Amino acid sequence: MIRIALAVVAFFAVVFGLLTMQRGAQDLAVMGQPVEAPVTRADTSIVTAPTPLAADLTQRGDDELHDVAKNVLAELGKARARTAPQQADPGMRDMTSGVLASLSGARAPQPAADGPQVERLEDLIVQALRQGQSDAHIDVLLNEAAAQGRIEVPESLVTSDGRVDTKTLLMTLVQKSDDTVSHDVAILTAAANGVDLSAASKPRADVRPVPRNEVYVVQAGDSLAAIAFRYYGETSAYRDIFAANTDVLSSPDMIRIGQRLRIPTL
Amino acid sequence: MLRIFGAIVLGVVALGTTVNAQDVRITADTLYETINLNGTDIRIERNQNQANTIAPEFAKTSRQCPPFCIHPMSAAPGVETVGELEVIDFLKVKVAAGSGLLIDSRVPAWFAKGTIPGAINVPFSTLEDSNPYRDEILKALGARQIGSGWDYSGALDLLLFCNGPWCDQSPRAIRNLRSAGYPPEKLKYYRGGMQNWLLLGLTVNKPST
Numbered sequence: 001m002i003r004i005a006l007a008v009v010a011f012f013a014v015v016f017g018l019l020t021m022q023r024g025a026q027d028l029a030v031m032g033q034p035v036e037a038p039v040t041r042a043d044t045s046i047v048t049a050p051t052p053l054a055a056d057l058t059q060r061g062d063d064e065l066h067d068v069a070k071n072v073l074a075e076l077g078k079a080r081a082r083t084a085p086q087q088a089d090p091g092m093r094d095m096t097s098g099v100l101a102s103l104s105g106a107r108a109p110q111p112a113a114d115g116p117q118v119e120r121l122e123d124l125i126v127q128a129l130r131q132g133q134s135d136a137h138i139d140v141l142l143n144e145a146a147a148q149g150r151i152e153v154p155e156s157l158v159t160s161d162g163r164v165d166t167k168t169l170l171m172t173l174v175q176k177s178d179d180t181v182s183h184d185v186a187i188l189t190a191a192a193n194g195v196d197l198s199a200a201s202k203p204r205a206d207v208r209p210v211p212r213n214e215v216y217v218v219q220a221g222d223s224l225a226a227i228a229f230r231y232y233g234e235t236s237a238y239r240d241i242f243a244a245n246t247d248v249l250s251s252p253d254m255i256r257i258g259q260r261l262r263i264p265t266l
Numbered sequence: 267m268l269r270i271f272g273a274i275v276l277g278v279v280a281l282g283t284t285v286n287a288q289d290v291r292i293t294a295d296t297l298y299e300t301i302n303l304n305g306t307d308i309r310i311e312r313n314q315n316q317a318n319t320i321a322p323e324f325a326k327t328s329r330q331c332p333p334f335c336i337h338p339m340s341a342a343p344g345v346e347t348v349g350e351l352e353v354i355d356f357l358k359v360k361v362a363a364g365s366g367l368l369i370d371s372r373v374p375a376w377f378a379k380g381t382i383p384g385a386i387n388v389p390f391s392t393l394e395d396s397n398p399y400r401d402e403i404l405k406a407l408g409a410r411q412i413g414s415g416w417d418y419s420g421a422l423d424l425l426l427f428c429n430g431p432w433c434d435q436s437p438r439a440i441r442n443l444r445s446a447g448y449p450p451e452k453l454k455y456y457r458g459g460m461q462n463w464l465l466l467g468l469t470v471n472k473p474s475t
Contacts, residue, residue, distance in 0.1 A: 092392070092397055092399070093399060095391070095392055096397065096400075096402065096403060098374065099392050099403055099406075100402055100403065102386045102388075103367075103386065103406040103407065104406060141413065141414065144414045148398055149398050150398075
């Protein structure tokens, strides 16, 4: 008799417990309104002087910059698969073309654009450098463009949080630039400002041979190119790291925080 | 004597009938409006048949809600809601000068069935965040991209409408424009939409593509 009573009480206790946990979900359903995701905009109101990396690159000619950028990007691997927005259905593209056509008709001087403007990563960088933008600003620019599918980002430059590794890209650009003189000047200027850019000198003399069975745990903000640079002094060596970890990485841009990557001895 | 009298009577009667022939005016002193837009003249007037009724498609009183719910008077804070006379004024002043656009937010199929004269079609879906080409449209509306933000100082004034007080397409378009930073003083909402425009017998254009 008592056991039955106890069982009944326990039953109701469990039901009551479940009901109270349910309440949260019900409240949302009652509210009904879908919450609109707030649109976050990076704060570009902070104006900083171009940091040494960007400053060094701005001193070069446009063609030289373009070529260097193109080569660096080619070395950093093929572009990762475009993010979802780019897979927008052709219907949306046609509808937008129609809108743009009627808008340009309504407002005479506007040239009729015919689709999305797919830009080249190197063009974006060169343009930003010409405008004297800081590293932080360029970082925001590239990430926005990548998120909208307007540029193709080399796989090795994708960080563990899905962003573009602008710092490593700019460092590689500096490293690969032909003019050694302004290169050294940049490093000296940086040192005077308390920024240690010695890592960007080429060739990297202080690269120690990688110990055997070295394993690296991926941190926030790491990209394969950055890891390669850290161990080998060469971002293009990301391929070797990737090759040694194909069981963990389906592609170079799939690195995640906490992954344990084998660093091979070259 | 009689003939002169007869002539005067006929004259008064004739005058009387001419005055009464067109008596569905837009306002007391406006029978119709002619507006020149981009080289073409558009004419807005009211249907003069006093027995005319609205098309059955727009006569429904009880569309399913959701999604066809009653919308509030204000589409977004700071965005003015206007009526038919303001729409006509907007066409005369802003659109004719090239500093404004009358925007039909419905999908192209509805736009083709008939719209307010002078309106252009910017389907609400093209202004969603998810449209990767939305920036192109913002630029065509006069916005300038500064870094990752927008400068709207040179942007056009927009008056948006869709099917009526039960249609959510233009409110959505307005909210999307607002979240992209479009200044609220440059946006207006014609809540009445096609429903009210038709209900007043005003001219409808079938755009030729």
